[in-house]
Amino acid sequence: MRKPHKPKDWRWLLHRALSLVFSRTVVTIVLVLAQAFWLFSLFYWLGDYSRILSRMGLGLSALMCLALVRQDSTAPEFKISWMILFMLMPVQGGLLYLLWGDKRPAIGLRRRMERAEAELAPLRTGDAAARAELQRRDPRLAETADYLQNYAAAPVFGGTAAQYYPVGDVMLPDMLADLRAAQHSIFVESFIIGMGEMWGQIHEILRQKAAAGLDVRVIYDDAGCLSLLPHNYVDLLRADGIRAFSFNRCVPVLNLVLNNRDHRKIMVVDGRVAYTGGVNLADEYINKVTRFGHWKDSGVRLEGPAARSYANVFLTFWRAHFPDEALDYTALLPEIAPVADTGGTLVQPFADSPVDREVVAKNVYLEFINQAQRSLRICTPYLILDNDLLTCLRLAAKRGVDVRIYTPGVPDKKTIYQLSRSYFPYLLKAGVKIYSYTPGFLHAKTWLVDDRAAAVGTVNLDYRSLYLHFENSTVLYGGEVLHDILRDFESIESASRQIGLKDCRNGFLGSMLSACLRLVAPLC
Template identity: 45%
Template sequence: MKGKYKRLVVNRIVITVVLILLQIVWFVFMLEKLARYSSWITTAFTALSIAIVLYIIGKDDNSAYKIGWIVLIMTLPLFGGLLYLFLGDKKPSRNMRRKLNAQHDVFKDTLIQEGELQDRLGKIHGRAAGTFQYVRRVSDFPAYENTDVTYYPSGEEMFVDMLEELRQAKHFIFLEYFIVAEGKMWETILEILKQKAEEGLDVRMIYDDMGCLTLLPAGYYAGLEKYGIKCMAFNHVIPFFSLVMNNRDHRKILDIDGHTAFTGGINLADEYINEKVRFGYWKDTGVRLKGDGVWNFTEMFLEMWNAFRKEDTDISCFKPHVHHPEPFEGKGFVQPYTDSPLDNETIAENVYLDILHQAKKYVYIFTPYLIVDDVMRNALCTAAKRGVDVRIVTPAIPDKPTIFRLTRSNYPPLLRAGIRIFEYTPGFIHAKSYICDDEFGVVGSVNMDFRSLYLHFECATLLYRTSGLEELKKDSLETIAASREITLKDCKQGIIGGLFDSVLRVFAPLC
């Protein structure tokens, strides 16, 4: 069976690549043919490119993204404007926007912020209250108390508790992941899901079709349905109609009975639990929430599910206390939230920025990719210049060599500002986390790159004075100690290398 799957996956990739190349060749051929036919057409295409550049300048968009397109269009004045018309709109399709926005409007009334909680947080830390209020206002997801947080410094540690909680599930299991791959991790989970579905539990799964393109055969969701597992592949890859699959579901959510949820950077594949070695030791992180705050994850899953597969009219039956009448315990405040390309609001980036702006002592950051815009770069540098101990850990062994070079090309201005950068020498760090001043933390699926911050559907949990933060800090320091500190001498590329890095930075937002 595995051999059959591999052949199907290879065929799927070949078909996808061939169709995309055919589209590009056809597009270029037709433009050149038209241009040769008449000088007026050449003039018209050039005028279109100029008009598109002026349009881009006036757009309320990320400056790095605008610069990349302007350079590309001026380099290819004949084709650049048309390329932008086909590929420049990074927003989800109208159909996707309509469905998701409509579903959010239906379910958002279930997201109720307790007024007294905001007041209590304001009395403890007014600036923190402002951060939580911002996330609530732009995403509708409220903050909660009474939620216990467990931090995991590795995928293998989290996997043990994931299995234990899955086996204890009594009512429903929701999974939403960017990557699912056959192997020990997924097959162990799948056996439990089959058993639970057979017992009558409501088991549902969403996986990203592009994320699993090379890992699962087309139509894999239909096979799961035969086991009683309701399954949906998000944003199907249709090569003939979609040159670029920009908007991917990069979230990682495991929700059990509405009162227990796991999230972080950990997907369902063997490298995430180091059963499979790809780039040395795979360093990842995650958190488990138990309590009231899990409702945000339940709602965001059901919102995505019902936007494309109408099933629930009343979702109150999935709330935490329906299947757990006893009160929950937990110190501090949590706020799980989602960021999407639908709202024209870079929530994830703004949370990161807000933490940097209010940091007093330190900020430690884990990220596999460091591809930042001017706003994020300035915030990082300004924090360091005012005396905050800013440390960033990136991989020493890359998963994508070009992206690794692009990440390294962003080091020099940060190092000159006093930021300390470390590369994780045991292998690849896939974790996405912030910790600040022993008080703030963020653990989620959000990388510090353009795709995560602007194009993907992401999720994360904002933590303030919760359990788990002490373990996050300890893990940060231990990871830094196991890493190699980078200096400006390590970043010298020469004139040609420097020019190549500049080109990479210009076009990175377009990829």
């Protein structure tokens, strides 16, 4: 006989409520909003009280407007959205832009990153034979590889085996096995780390390896882990012998720095094996916890010289935060012997940063769209397109390319979900096919161009990923791994519902709502 449900004790409920109300996340958000309200109220009141202050506010808005117009690397949509805010709030608009609008990182972070990049980028040595092989196979893709080499210090490699994972559940066992086999170093960088089975197993291995004398380092994003980890978690890791820091600490102060987040997912073992993709280190990413239905993600394992590139990217970020630390690059970035069986794949890992004034990931995506000859398949959890990407996707479909975009059926953020769907009519009318993954949330960021190239990484199709965040991805040229990626796309499509125009907002009110959402999209 089933026992009747026993209601929870009121003291337990009170404790839970107080824990939520006084959690670091809630306190930070409340204090930031309070500061914003106070600043704008004060600015507004002083503007009414004094003509001089009012004119100063207008002057600040005019200066910020000119600064925005002057930026050549900023999307026109972003400029237009801020121009509208300047018109609606001519006194407060400049202050708002000064506090939140500039997409470049704070000066201190920017300078540290530039110095670290100048120090470590020359150590990213490429593979001349791989570049020559790519030129022989596909001269146009070789030009894309040259762009990444010249503007992102990202060489192309041969001698590297690439294994694709269609879901985090499958990737974790291999990841744990490689961590247990580590002999010299382990580098872990993740946007999200959450307490649970996945991180618990990884943390225990890291603790054991650090105790055995290995060089173990961890970087996580403070905002990504704001509600998931204790505020002093870095100290707890260091107590285990693990070197660690949390990027861009969330302090309850309204400032520009909060914009830039470390969205990368990198794990490197001995400089020889690397993992990346969309999978963060928390239980929903391996479907041990159900949040938005089945969590569909993707990842890739690299074994060989290309893994060393990700070690370099990790250490560049580390160097920017610890510029005075003595680093033995010979030990941390060892020469890696090529792997015999690569399946014919050439590999090019790259990182993107808001520091370099080059929208690297967006340009790679544009290259893929423009080079597609027969088919283009895209997995993305968010579909928030600027004019360049929207125009190129529509043009690709109009010139006969079979363009298919796969999006979540169950949203994690309802507003962003509705914003993504506001682009559907424009794409559908051009002939783009759109699919909604009905079992749950599609978090993969995977691209496949014909049977020629693919990209697996962390970069979403939204303004934050393309302009604000530190990101990374791996371009895969040819080889057997592309067949695995294609099979995964076919599996996604079989579990998805194709979207038609009838599923979109076509009425007056619906289309107006979609237009308003797209207007504020660059500010999200």
